[in-house]
Amino acid sequence: MAVEIKDGKKILVTPVSAEDLKDIHIGDIVYLTGDITTCRDVAHRRVVEEGREIPVDVRDAAILHAGPIIRPLGD
Structure with a gap:
């Protein structure tokens, strides 16, 4: 459990x-x-969009985004 x-x-x-x-x-x-696996937005994109492999088994794992995300605000 x-x-x-x-x-x-x-x-x-x-x-x-x-x-x-x-x-x-x-x-x-x-x-x-x-155990928690972390990666930045670029790594997430490569895995999802390009189907790239990652060096750890993430089946049933916790995956945490670990990086800044900054979005410019309009004027």
Whole structure:
């Protein structure tokens, strides 16, 4: 089981399956523990748009965007 309830807190433990997510709802506060893979926006784009391989297995993994995203605001 990758979901633990401790002191009323939902804690997801990686790797996480679809079954583990069935009781997670919009607005829930969820704590995450275990292995987390991070990459920048360019790496995400290469994986999705170009189908490039990444050097780690991310099946059922937590993937975190780790980089600045700055969007210019209009005048």
